[in-house]
């Protein structure tokens with residue numbers, strides 16, 4: 001059967017930066033494919049558009065521009081956070097605030113924000129709260145393993161059952 005809304009798709013993929021020669025960002029490993037319900041907003045829309053109408057055994061290769069993937073890099077989401085916010089039990093451990101360290105912060109409503117430390121200053125830590133793949137053009141090579149109808153309870157729950 002062909003891929004369309006409300007089918008369960010089982011596929012393997014290799015995700016690269018920029019184009020088919022780019023560095024590998026992610027890759028499903030043998031025996032651990034990506035399995036999802038198609039057309040219900042679980043995946044990037046551009047990713048699904050490239051798979052619609054395909055069937056088991058098909059191989060598809062396509063690029064997605066950053067603005068259609070995780071968005072452009074937003075300079076406003078790079079912030080200088082006062083170092084006091086990194087205090088743990090009254091102490092600041094500067095060794096744990098190195099460039100490239102992933103962090104998670106909460107606002108007053110308890111919403112969590114993930115970021116990456118760009119730079120450690122004396123009084124402030126520069127943090128990039130953009131999605132790690134923001135601004136990144138993506139390239140996918142996909143092999144469709146299987147396509148089947150979703151069961152009623154899968155559609156009810158919005159996820160795949162084994």
Ligand SMILES: [Zn+2]
Nearest residue numbers: 153157159161
């Ligand atoms: Zn369920």
